[in-house]
Amino acid sequence: MQRYLRCVHWAVALSLLCLSTTPGEGQERVTPKASKGGIKWGEPWADIPESFRSARPPEWPLPTDLQQWEQTGRSTVRKTLLDCLGEMPARPDPSGVKILSVEDRGEFALERFEFFNGVDMTVPGILAIPKKRSGRVPVVVGMHGHSGSKDEYLPNLEKELSLGGMLIRRGIAVAAIDGYFNGERVKKGPRGTVERDAAGQELSLFKLHLWQGRSLWGMMLRDEQCLIDYLQTRRVGRRSDRRHRHEHGLHPRLVARGDRRTS
Numbered sequence: 001m002q003r004y005l006r007c008v009h010w011a012v013a014l015s016l017l018c019l020s021t022t023p024g025e026g027q028e029r030v031t032p033k034a035s036k037g038g039i040k041w042g043e044p045w046a047d048i049p050e051s052f053r054s055a056r057p058p059e060w061p062l063p064t065d066l067q068q069w070e071q072t073g074r075s076t077v078r079k080t081l082l083d084c085l086g087e088m089p090a091r092p093d094p095s096g097v098k099i100l101s102v103e104d105r106g107e108f109a110l111e112r113f114e115f116f117n118g119v120d121m122t123v124p125g126i127l128a129i130p131k132k133r134s135g136r137v138p139v140v141v142g143m144h145g146h147s148g149s150k151d152e153y154l155p156n157l158e159k160e161l162s163l164g165g166m167l168i169r170r171g172i173a174v175a176a177i178d179g180y181f182n183g184e185r186v187k188k189g190p191r192g193t194v195e196r197d198a199a200g201q202e203l204s205l206f207k208l209h210l211w212q213g214r215s216l217w218g219m220m221l222r223d224e225q226c227l228i229d230y231l232q233t234r235r236v237g238r239r240s241d242r243r244h245r246h247e248h249g250l251h252p253r254l255v256a257r258g259d260r261r262t263s
């Protein structure tokens with residue numbers, strides 16, 4: 001609180017100072033004597049071999065005919081995308097998912113689970129389910145970036161900008177898994193604990209899956225599809241009385257590219 005009050009006092013003082021300055025008094029930018037000027041960048045492409053300077057992604061004209069796009073265009077592009085990912089192994093039965101724990105977090109229940117992806121690794125995940133719900137519960141699947149983890153989507157109701165918290169307050173469930181070479185999956189790659197960081201594990205996985213006719217990126221999306229398979233089997237709760245009987249299921253809404261079950 002004291003720190004907050006000090007900040008307010010400084011803000012008021014600076015505001016009064018600005019108001020007291022006459023229009024004729026300009027400001028002069030002074031460069032400190034000890035300044036090194038930051039990083040001095042060279043000319044564009046200066047250190048890039050000539051053969052790579054002209055490298056460009058292939059042309060992909062944007063669709064202009066809605067009817068053609070809906071009839072054939074979308075499916076053609078989707079097939080091209082999936083073909084680029086490589087030969088994906090069949091996904092495992094979602095009934096093999098193990099729920100490790102269930103925690104009462106006040107406004108929501110937090111489940112921790114894991115599943116073997118049917119190829120090479122056990123995938124840890126979380127599922128936060130709001131307690132206030134009616135009917136089918138929409139689910140947002142969080143996909144973290146490099147050096148991230150599923151914990152980025154853990155709801156924190158004490159923080160206003162917590163993404164998971166904002167979703168829980170709106171009655172939306174949140175699910176997330178650790179991607180390859182991230183979170184709890186670090187040091188569990190092809191070389192085990194010999195690889196001490198995610199970068200080395202990523203390189204090993206990239207080469208391994210390429211040798212097997214598929215891409216690491218495709219396998220990462222496949223794990224997300226395994227998560228969707230599991231969410232579609234869930235029944236969050238059951239309500240029964242003389243008038244009706246209704247099951248509350250999870251309904252995935254966002255996620256893996258190329259998967260028509262999401263939107």
